[in-house]
Amino acid sequence: MLEYAWAIPAITVASFVVILLFGRRLPRKGAEVGVLALAVCFLLSCVMVGEWISRPADLEVEPAEEHAALVGGGFLGGSLYASAAQVAAAVPEGGEGGGAEEHHVEPIRKPVVKEVTWFENGQIAIKAGIHIDGLAIALLFVVSLISLLVHVFSLSYMAEDIRETHYFASLSLFTSGMFVLVTASNTLQALFGWELMGLCSFMLIGHWWDRDGNKNYNAAMKAFFTTRTGDIGLLVGISILFFAAGETFNIQAINDAALNGEISHTVLLVAASALLVAAIGKSAQFPLHTWLPDAMAGPTPVSALIHAATMVVAGVYLVARLYGVFWEAFDIAGGGWNPIALVGGITILIAAAMAFVQSDIKKVLAYSTVSQLGYMVMALGVGAWTAAIFHLFTHAFFKACLFLGAGSISHSGSHHSFEFSDMGGLRKKMPWTFATFLVATLALAGVPPLAGFWSKDEILLGAGENGYQAFLIVGLVGAFMTAAYMTRCVYLAFFGEPRGNAAHHHPHESPPLIVVPLIVLAVLSAVAGLLNTPLALLFGEWTENQTVLTAGQEHHEFALVTAALSVAVAAGGILTAYLYYWRGVRTGIKADGAGKPIYKLLQNKYYLDALYENVIVRGIREPIARAAYWFNQNVLDGVVNGVATLARALARFTYNVIDQRGIDGAVNGAGAASGASGGLLRTIQTGRVQQYAAFLFGAVGVFAVVLVLTAS
């Protein structure tokens, strides 16, 4: 089955085409096709997960020699094919590198690679195909599951929507974009999937483009342009790597080349920086995170699918997939700090801070997503690859659950509003939504034994043990803030007195098609973390691939201290928020007094939007507009006017010479000739009979003479 993984994107693309062509004629406007296609994809990916787990681990990967040397304290730039003897010599030197001595060769499952030639250009054959390893399997499973649940949820949520057909078609195409990206064996193919997702997210965010003035439309434009800013980085990075790795797009080949030191460090650094920009754009990292909260203008299931579980993790996936490049370029094994970890760390804190001041439940979740993506990026930056992927995996479940929960609230509780001022006291009216939301919140906050605890703990552990102590602190502060803002969110939505629409519109529980996906996701949020506990590190064993092992990612023993710390900060966060809201310190949504300037700063999103729009966009737009105007006036208009003048001269020549003289001359000439001949003949038409008789006899006389002359 694993060789046929290409069928999964193929099915969703087929579903897109079918929905688009025949959707309108079907009873549910094409929704049934989408649900069916995703159900098949989910079943296929379940089968593939089973096959992958039962696949024998027969590929032995040795950590690159260079790594041992690195831990030993020196970066041996050029000598990359160090002999075993050198390694043996290097290892004891680095006495402090705890894990360095116990490198044991770990057998992993061999990836399934199947490629066909896509096209040939000169001597280079560009291949297209699938590269299925544990990472791809994990992503396929998550994406197909979340997408299936979102489809089911949408059946009820988007019923009677005016563009239901287009909605489901875009959803299918979007899912195929993600599938193409995760199964891609080369970067060019990955770029296809990446751009497909960008396009579909644009269509889905702007799904209600005709509502609420320009808000939805602008949000879609903003998402598209912001992610495109990053996409330029992807294009640059891919191009550099293509040439650097010996004219190949193959991801495995690029990773191998990077880890073997076949690519110079400078080139790798440039390529990795470009790719990091791409990841920042797609995964909504600081400073390009501003599009994601605005993208909440789209339908809520879209937010759950795109902006929580799949599309935004594409950036994280990209870094994870090309980890060899980043590992070498940013010297991740070295400790201290590096750009990836820094971006992730900053994002965690600024996004979490903004989540406190939002008055819209989806915006809280959006900033929470940004912040959690920061964790994943930071984890990749500190060398905790497995932890990052594991966090991606668990986060998908609880964040999708939270988003769909928010959708459920708006659908049945707050009368299509996402404002906290229309909620409150919903816990009794919507018990299932409340219960699932609470489970997902606790999972996100990192309360053991729910999923978020295990994955976040691993990230913190990785940061602490790999020599990134500063980021351990950032992670802990972030965990505190996460717990606190999610508690605030739960309080404002489900506790207190009903306000606004919640008070006036009789909130009730949502229909089963909405509640069932919530329950499934809540259960997964609770138990998914058990895949990678100290008792059984299954997730790591299943997903870690050749690249990561060659790079030599460290594995760390479960540390009770870190775990206790993370539980303590989570509990502290919850407790603080509890005291603040329940114990009557504050009940309102807004702050005043000393907190006001900070509140204002956060409310205005650190003035980043203002910076982008007023300084950068206007700064770029206006000179360009002026230049374009000048160009238009002087060059384009000149050309246009020149052509027009030429055409006029030509027309005048045609008119004067050909038309007036030639054609009209012929016509008039014929007229004038017949007029003149008529005038001439007219003089003999006197009307006098006798004259005619004279002519007659004259003519007879002439003929008689002629006759006589010719006869004789």
Next chain:
Amino acid sequence: MYLTQFLLLAAFLFCTGVYGVIARKNAVLVLMSIELILNAVNINLVAFGAFQGFETSIVGQVFSLFVVAVAAAEVGVGLAIVLLIFRNRASIDLTEVDLMKG
């Protein structure tokens, strides 16, 4: 008797008739001149018939009779036209009848 004498007479009559047709202004005189021309032709016909060589031939005379009959009809129509012109314009001057002038 010689054929030439008849032909000369006929030629004289013909020329007189042509002169009358061309030169006279009076429509009745013009009609009379036309009769002269016709009769000149008749003389020619009879003369050619008589001097043809077949003693008993009357072909020329029969031809002449037909011409006389047609001439009578022609004069009838002609005089009727002249009469109508005179009634309309109180004149039968042919120089004034030039409505067909181009």
